[in-house]
Amino acid sequence: MPEPDAGVLARRREIVAAMRAIVPGEGVIDHPDGLRAYEADGLTAYRQPPLVVVLPETTEQVARVLAWCHANRVKVVPRGAGTSLSGGALPLADGVLLGLSKLNRILDIDYADRIAVVQPGVTNLAITRAVEEQGFYYAPDPSSQIACSIGGNVAENAGGVHCLKYGLTTNNVLGVELVTIEGEVLRLGGRGLESAGLDLLGLVVGSEGLLGVVTEVTVRILPRPQTARALLIGFAEIETAGQCVAEVIAAGIIPAGMEMMDRAAIHAAEAFVHAGYPLDVEALLIVELDGPEGECAHLIGEIEAIARSNGAVSIRASASDAERASFWAGRKAAFPAAGRISPDYYCMDGTIPRRRLPDVLRRMGVLSEQYGLRVINVFHAGDGNLHPMILYDANQPGELETAEAFGADILRLCVEVGGVLTGEHGVGVEKRDLMPVMFSPVDLAQQQRVKCAFDPELLLNPGKMFPELHRCAELGRMHVHGGAVPFPELPRF
Amino acid sequence: MPEPDAGVLARRREIVAAMRAIVPGEGVIDHPDGLRAYEADGLTAYRQPPLVVVLPETTEQVARVLAWCHANRVKVVPRGAGTSLSGGALPLADGVLLGLSKLNRILDIDYADRIAVVQPGVTNLAITRAVEEQGFYYAPDPSSQIACSIGGNVAENAGGVHCLKYGLTTNNVLGVELVTIEGEVLRLGGRGLESAGLDLLGLVVGSEGLLGVVTEVTVRILPRPQTARALLIGFAEIETAGQCVAEVIAAGIIPAGMEMMDRAAIHAAEAFVHAGYPLDVEALLIVELDGPEGECAHLIGEIEAIARSNGAVSIRASASDAERASFWAGRKAAFPAAGRISPDYYCMDGTIPRRRLPDVLRRMGVLSEQYGLRVINVFHAGDGNLHPMILYDANQPGELETAEAFGADILRLCVEVGGVLTGEHGVGVEKRDLMPVMFSPVDLAQQQRVKCAFDPELLLNPGKMFPELHRCAELGRMHVHGGAVPFPELPRF
Numbered sequence: 001m002p003e004p005d006a007g008v009l010a011r012r013r014e015i016v017a018a019m020r021a022i023v024p025g026e027g028v029i030d031h032p033d034g035l036r037a038y039e040a041d042g043l044t045a046y047r048q049p050p051l052v053v054v055l056p057e058t059t060e061q062v063a064r065v066l067a068w069c070h071a072n073r074v075k076v077v078p079r080g081a082g083t084s085l086s087g088g089a090l091p092l093a094d095g096v097l098l099g100l101s102k103l104n105r106i107l108d109i110d111y112a113d114r115i116a117v118v119q120p121g122v123t124n125l126a127i128t129r130a131v132e133e134q135g136f137y138y139a140p141d142p143s144s145q146i147a148c149s150i151g152g153n154v155a156e157n158a159g160g161v162h163c164l165k166y167g168l169t170t171n172n173v174l175g176v177e178l179v180t181i182e183g184e185v186l187r188l189g190g191r192g193l194e195s196a197g198l199d200l201l202g203l204v205v206g207s208e209g210l211l212g213v214v215t216e217v218t219v220r221i222l223p224r225p226q227t228a229r230a231l232l233i234g235f236a237e238i239e240t241a242g243q244c245v246a247e248v249i250a251a252g253i254i255p256a257g258m259e260m261m262d263r264a265a266i267h268a269a270e271a272f273v274h275a276g277y278p279l280d281v282e283a284l285l286i287v288e289l290d291g292p293e294g295e296c297a298h299l300i301g302e303i304e305a306i307a308r309s310n311g312a313v314s315i316r317a318s319a320s321d322a323e324r325a326s327f328w329a330g331r332k333a334a335f336p337a338a339g340r341i342s343p344d345y346y347c348m349d350g351t352i353p354r355r356r357l358p359d360v361l362r363r364m365g366v367l368s369e370q371y372g373l374r375v376i377n378v379f380h381a382g383d384g385n386l387h388p389m390i391l392y393d394a395n396q397p398g399e400l401e402t403a404e405a406f407g408a409d410i411l412r413l414c415v416e417v418g419g420v421l422t423g424e425h426g427v428g429v430e431k432r433d434l435m436p437v438m439f440s441p442v443d444l445a446q447q448q449r450v451k452c453a454f455d456p457e458l459l460l461n462p463g464k465m466f467p468e469l470h471r472c473a474e475l476g477r478m479h480v481h482g483g484a485v486p487f488p489e490l491p492r493f
Numbered sequence: 494m495p496e497p498d499a500g501v502l503a504r505r506r507e508i509v510a511a512m513r514a515i516v517p518g519e520g521v522i523d524h525p526d527g528l529r530a531y532e533a534d535g536l537t538a539y540r541q542p543p544l545v546v547v548l549p550e551t552t553e554q555v556a557r558v559l560a561w562c563h564a565n566r567v568k569v570v571p572r573g574a575g576t577s578l579s580g581g582a583l584p585l586a587d588g589v590l591l592g593l594s595k596l597n598r599i600l601d602i603d604y605a606d607r608i609a610v611v612q613p614g615v616t617n618l619a620i621t622r623a624v625e626e627q628g629f630y631y632a633p634d635p636s637s638q639i640a641c642s643i644g645g646n647v648a649e650n651a652g653g654v655h656c657l658k659y660g661l662t663t664n665n666v667l668g669v670e671l672v673t674i675e676g677e678v679l680r681l682g683g684r685g686l687e688s689a690g691l692d693l694l695g696l697v698v699g700s701e702g703l704l705g706v707v708t709e710v711t712v713r714i715l716p717r718p719q720t721a722r723a724l725l726i727g728f729a730e731i732e733t734a735g736q737c738v739a740e741v742i743a744a745g746i747i748p749a750g751m752e753m754m755d756r757a758a759i760h761a762a763e764a765f766v767h768a769g770y771p772l773d774v775e776a777l778l779i780v781e782l783d784g785p786e787g788e789c790a791h792l793i794g795e796i797e798a799i800a801r802s803n804g805a806v807s808i809r810a811s812a813s814d815a816e817r818a819s820f821w822a823g824r825k826a827a828f829p830a831a832g833r834i835s836p837d838y839y840c841m842d843g844t845i846p847r848r849r850l851p852d853v854l855r856r857m858g859v860l861s862e863q864y865g866l867r868v869i870n871v872f873h874a875g876d877g878n879l880h881p882m883i884l885y886d887a888n889q890p891g892e893l894e895t896a897e898a899f900g901a902d903i904l905r906l907c908v909e910v911g912g913v914l915t916g917e918h919g920v921g922v923e924k925r926d927l928m929p930v931m932f933s934p935v936d937l938a939q940q941q942r943v944k945c946a947f948d949p950e951l952l953l954n955p956g957k958m959f960p961e962l963h964r965c966a967e968l969g970r971m972h973v974h975g976g977a978v979p980f981p982e983l984p985r986f
Contacts, residue, residue, distance in 0.1 A: 447693060
């Protein structure tokens with residue numbers, strides 16, 4: 001890497017000094033060793049150390065950092081816990097990385113109104129930990145919940161295995177405090193479901209750090225259900241498993257979670273954690289019911305009947321919480337299990353209409369042969385959210401590129417059958433160039449006009465979500481042409 | 494009223510001719526008798542015949558109408574069924590009233606994916622009618638559901654007695670087709686919960702016709718619950734009724750609906766429909782449970798115990814659907830019942846945190862004495878959504894103004910205790926001047942910047958929602974000043 005010239009170095013010194021004047025002590029990191037810890041998020045194929053890392057401790061510091069960056073036209077990338085799987089927190093070489101990890105306090109818990117008010121750096125699981133003694137929990141449960149922060153959950157509209165019944169982050173967040181790039185502090189939403197005026201809260205959830213920086217989140221907490229039980233159901237064919245899922249939903253049952261694993265995933269998981277999964281099946285369903293004991297027992301009977309009528313070859317219902325945990329053990333270990341059988345894997349995240357499941361899996365198998373890469377499938381079957389894991393070896397020249405091309409084809413397939421590019425991981429840098437597969441130029445232009453209403457200088461997390469960003473002043477209403485801001489080459493690792 | 498001058502008449506003729514060129518036959522109304530039918534919506538204190546009424550039959554006609562109006566700088570007020578209680582469809586003397594009533598077809602029903610795709614003029618109840626034979630229904634159920642259209646429901650984010658369990662419109666709409674003021678056709682959301690990019694769908698729901706015109710709506714349909722039962726519980730004090738509501742929720746029970754009526758409402762309703770309500774109580778709760786039969790029976794037992802421990806003086810559980818209907822008869826007749834005991838009434842719509850209910854009702858009583866006007870209360874107690882009805886006589890000089898001042902004080906009180914200006918009726922013209930009670934200038938400016946991202950010339954439904962509209966080009970990012978577009982005097986009837 002060539003040495004930066006004197007002008008660049010002077011600019012860097014000026015930015016670092018300004019940040020130090022706002023955030024004292026160890027809250028500003030500019031040493032290369034320190035920066036390296038922030039060079040990637042969960043999408044580790046892309047790495048880029050930022051110009052400087054700033055870790056404010058108060059909303060006021062966040063506002064001052066953003067206002068200074070706005071006044072001085074410095075780009076800003078917000079970062080929660082850095083667990084994004086779509087590169088949402090990938091730094092910019094000439095930008096400030098604004099880490100929210102030190103804003104990590106729980107500010108208020110109100111059981112009568114069933115809400116918790118927390119700072120963005122609080123982890124997803126810490127919310128549940130804080131309220132579980134009173135019998136409550138926070139419903140969205142992404143796999144990374146022990147590490148990921150609620151601020152990041154808001155940015156990515158995170159989901160989890162229970163979002164079939166309890167919704168995504170957007171269905172569980174009632175209000176946020178948002179700091180704009182100019183340092184203005186907005187309050188969006190409140191402590192209830194209702195709002196007046198334009199619903200900017202729904203817009204900000206899932207906006208991937210492009211509209212502002214969230215410094216406080218009010219979430220809905222739920223009473224822990226009286227009981228939870230799970231079913232483990234094996235099928236000789238993917239098609240009949242998919243049909244079973246469709247019939248459960250059509251029967252009006254909304255399980256707390258309904259997960260599917262294909263043969264490759266079952267074998268990988270079983271070899272890793274010995275969960276006791278049947279190995280002679282093509283598909284395994286884990287169906288969890290929660291609620292009053294009588295209701296769970298009743299629904300388990302109904303689902304067993306549906307499974308049997310679809311030719312299930314094995315059915316087990318958990319008789320204890322320990323057994324229920326064993327059913328989940330393999331599913332929860334699917335990602336590390338993939339890591340055991342392949343040097344690298346690439347986890348995709350697309351959604352499809354439930355009924356297209358068998359068709360999509362068949363076509364994914366054809367793609368797997370074409371690309372010469374194995375794929376193992378775990379997915380939130382109930383809401384049609386696929387997580388295919390493409391197995392590859394980054395040390396083999398060209399294999400990463402092949403895996404990415406395969407992944408892009410999977411996402412195109414999802415959109416083609418009426419699904420969505422992303423279920424819960426966000427667009428980030430990973431899927432930004434696929435956005436035109438899903439959206440017309442008119443749709444994308446309107447989304448960007450809304451971005452411009454928050455950040456007309458395009459300083460917040462540029463290079464994410466939009467395949468190209470048009471200068472706001474040039475974003476003609478009738479015609480989208482010219483004026484696109486060039487993104488830097490993506491810093492592939 | 495003075496005769497308009499020649500220039501105004503020529504302009505009117507030009508606009509009408511342009512509309513006739515796009516929408517043939519009886520779809521354009523400009524005769525004064527015809528216009529009068531559209532001069533008000535459900536907020537009948539305000540009336541203003543529009544310049545012309547246009548009733549397109551296709552999305553393409555909607556797009557052409559809007560594009561022409563944009564090119565010729567003509568204001569447009571969209572209208573669904575005209576049942577808005579906040580004046581959301583109040584016409585403008587110099588604007589086109591764009592009625593969506595002829596876009597009234599159900600386009601697709603997909604039971605496997607549990608969705609219905611409908612045009613905006615389809616009534617709320619017609620969706621349920623179309624799917625009920627297969628055992629499904631559409632959950633949001635505003636009181637006006639027999640008349641109100643799904644397009645209007647989207648514009649106002651309508652609720653109903655069941656939104657405690659099933660959410661508002663925003664929780665039940667998966668996608669829309671939206672035509673912008675320039676005639677561009679956008680598709681927002683899709684057929685599932687997930688989306689990619691900025692969530693413009695959540696923004697458009699509840700935007701009161703200020704961002705675009707919805708020409709197609711994809712809604713979630715739900716399987717009809719196996720059973721529904723209701724409890725009718727009387728209390729000697731409002732406070733204990735409020736405490737009972739809080740404890741039901743805190744116990745983790747989410748009833749399908751939980752409604753409260755105060756003494757005045759009970760007596761008015763009983764005198765009207767003879768529902769068999771107890772007359773010696775201060776508050777009546779109607780709690781509806783739905784789901785599997787065993788679950789309902791179990792929960793009814795739990796709620797009875799909570800009610801007893803809070804000193805309930807009467808408890809009845811419905812033993813049949815007929816009895817359940819009788820419990821609801823009085824509540825559903827509350828509005829006409831108010832009309833029977835008073836020449837006029839003004840129905841408010843604010844929300845408060847549930848636990849503030851007794852306090853707010855007490856202070857509302859004090860306000861009632863101060864203003865010298867009776868108020869009767871029915872409300873969605875479960876989600877803290879109040880519907881106080883202020884009784885007045887429009888024939889008494891000044892009484893309407895007194896009622897409105899009283900109503901504004903009630904809404905200020907809601908905001909003061911942490912609630913929201915509107916639960917499900919929208920801001921419209923009714924509450925627009927109260928928006929600064931709830932939102933800071935910075936919050937309002939950001940909302941308007943988003944409005945400008947859709948409609949920079951402020952042609953769509955101006956005069957609604959925002960207390961003042963700033964010309965978009967003059968809406969400085971740091972300072973909100975000057976440049977406000979003057980609204981016409983509100984056309985009070």
